[in-house]
Amino acid sequence: MPDLSSALNLAASEVTLAVGAMVLLLLGAFMGEKSTRLISILSVALLVGASALAINAPLGQAFNGAFVADPLAVYGKVAIYLLSAVAVVLGDGWMARTRIARFEYPVLIVLASVGMAMMVSSGDLISLYVGIELHSLALYVLAAFHRDDLRASEAGLKYFVLGALSSGLLLYGASLIYGFSGSMRFEDIALSARSVADGGSAGLIFGLVFLICGLAFKVSAAPFHMWTPDVYEGAPTPVVALFATAPKMAAMVLVARVLSEGFGAIHDQWAQVLVLICLASFVVGAIGGLAQRDLQRLLAYSSIANIGYALLGIVAGTEAGLQAMLMFMTLYVIDQIGFFAVLLSLSRGGKPIRRIADLAGLKKTRPLTTVVLTILSLSVLGMPPFSGFWGKYYVFGAAADAGYWMVAAAGLVASVVAAFYYLRIIKLMWFDPPLDELATTDAQPIEARTLALASAAFAFPVVIIGLTWLEPLTVIAASGFGAG
């Protein structure tokens, strides 16, 4: 088989990560629990090395088109690997402080990132499904990683059962699509999608709807969001930091790829479905967030709303739309990393600060963290000139250009409603008296503090410079995307 070596070249980063994960697993099994720190460091090195490999790997297709290496896949992979590395860094210190540090944590994250990389470079329904299962299975275990904690176990179980249900929906859709198009490959599916557009049978659309439902579950878009608040509340905070970033990025790129490469010809059919999902996500995210008292639940609702904004870029169905989606997701995940780093760095008397009310009067004890959290909140609510504003600017612009200005307007209204809960956090920190004058916050762990500072610095002012190099990258990644 002469093309196996070229195929392995294309998939160099995935192969490295998979083999590396197994080596780390052996290392951990032989050295025992004291090797956790070493394995964390090695997996961060592995993930960063894999992102360098992904940048330098050749482009093309392998395994009969099941594996696609194109600029979009490279962009997604680099983001996924770096975000996973951040989750390992955040988790290592937290797990050690909570005394649940085990060497499986970094190994599972590396294996999950292999699955996410498979998702972003899938050119086939089987690799789509196997990639989704690989990363989900690792994430189910990570959600329940704190196994003596009742809420973490609940989160893991809930995520697992609902995830299995969504996999069932997705598989049913995939089987219908296979049945009506006769092929697993997106390129061949695109041929039958074209004949559907010319008035052929509607069975393919039936399968497509199921496929979109399954994928919407993975990105936690309403009305498939039910698991999100509970899992965000119960799972360990660094694991939630991973949930909110890398898998979302992977699933969004996957949605964009399936819909444009496989079903580009019937854009008007799936755009309707996505518009409904967008509107539902706006409403659930904005209204649901208002009543929350727990910070992680609040972030869950915020992520539901933000996924709605990101899906707007795909609804547009243009190159500009995909580019806007990539920009939005990149800026959004950096904000999210900052939020979770702040959450991880704040504790009182050894107990993490979880309720929003506990942030009252934070400026007296932690002025720098207060500034960081203020910048991040302003950014996520979309205040210019912070990074979140630019993300929304691109997405709403692309949607309006493609004729979806009604949906974009609804998104604007939703972000105004959602602004309330970010402004409430800012008001609590700056202007409210602390609940307990004597309570001081504990010393902040260095890694969480540094990451929080870095992402706040990125949100403003680095983003102004960052945009100039992010924009050409996303334009290259989005080239070739097209629907309609």
Add this chain to the structure above:
Amino acid sequence: MIASIAFYLMATATVVSALLVVTARNPVHSVLWLILAFFSAAGLFVLMGAEFLAMLLVVVYVGAVAVLFLFVVMMLDVDFVRLREGYARYLPLAAIVAGVLLAEMIMITLAVVQGGVAADATTPAVATPDLTNIEAIGRVLYTDYVYFFQAAGIVLLVAMIGAITLTLRHKPGIKRQKVADQVGRDAGKAMEVKSIPTGQGVSSEELS
């Protein structure tokens, strides 16, 4: 003729037993119906000429998975009757949802029957008739589908790591078999000769 009778028989058995899996009151009965559903599906595979898949279904699903389910269900100490209390309350809503889904499916089926399958659909590759099932699968599994095969292997690895991570506990004070100690034991270490004065007997303290 016989083939179509067999098909309808097994198809009906599959659907009916699948229905009974979710409606049976006793969970043990549910699992037994599940086994029947697997068997009937295996029969359908045989009718399609996929005898390898049929055997796989029987060996893996009936032999391992379903029997495991049966054991788990028998060991669970849950009051299943109580779990079903909300059944009547949610029935109307469920019936509406199911009715809408059914109507949609019938409409789509009718549309497909009238419009025919998509004209441009590429047909799935038909295996060469002189190959057996196993040969046909073996030819593609390690060549065309090697990527999925390996990836599925990693999925199983993750499942194994997950099961171990979530359940393995290193409890202190567990007695383990130490083979080296057992083998290294000889008469000198295992026995102790004590001299007992005649007529006095021994108490238990002296023996230990």
